[in-house]
Amino acid sequence: MQLNPNTIKALRLKFDWTQQQLADACDVSLRTIQRVEKEGAASKETTMSLCAVFEVRQGELIKLDDEVSEQTTTHAVSKQNLAAIVAASSFVSFALGMATVFVIF
Numbered sequence: 001m002q003l004n005p006n007t008i009k010a011l012r013l014k015f016d017w018t019q020q021q022l023a024d025a026c027d028v029s030l031r032t033i034q035r036v037e038k039e040g041a042a043s044k045e046t047t048m049s050l051c052a053v054f055e056v057r058q059g060e061l062i063k064l065d066d067e068v069s070e071q072t073t074t075h076a077v078s079k080q081n082l083a084a085i086v087a088a089s090s091f092v093s094f095a096l097g098m099a100t101v102f103v104i105f
Contacts (some may be wrong), residue, residue, distance in 0.1 A: 001047050003061045005040040011054045013038075025053045 012022050012033075023033045026049035036042045042050070051058055 001042050001044055001062075001091045003036060003040045003042050003047060003050075005037050006063055008040075008050065010034075011056070020055070026050060 012019070015022075017025070019033045019037065020030050023030045026033070026046065028046055028049060032042075032046055036046065036050070047058060050061060054060075071104065
């Protein structure tokens with residue numbers, strides 16, 4: 001069965017797993033996971049194991065590259081990035097609030 005290798009890798013990274021950890025969870029060899037992430041080639045049994053481990057339907061593993069890119073980008077917003085965004089938005093809100101107070105009075 002042909003899977004999207006980018007989807008498999010994105011899901012593995014979402015779980016913060018190594019290829020070996022995913023292989024152990026799926027009860028397959030490390031080489032099998034490497035092949036799936038490189039070529040997308042997987043047996044029906046491997047596909048079903050991946051679906052069970054990732055708790056997704058089979059169709060989720062055959063996504064288009066555009067959809068995978070969106071997921072990877074979403075996953076890229078780490079806790080540190082989120083903290084920086086919150087801090088920056090708090091500062092901007094404070095500055096706008098102070099500007100409003102001084103302009104009104």
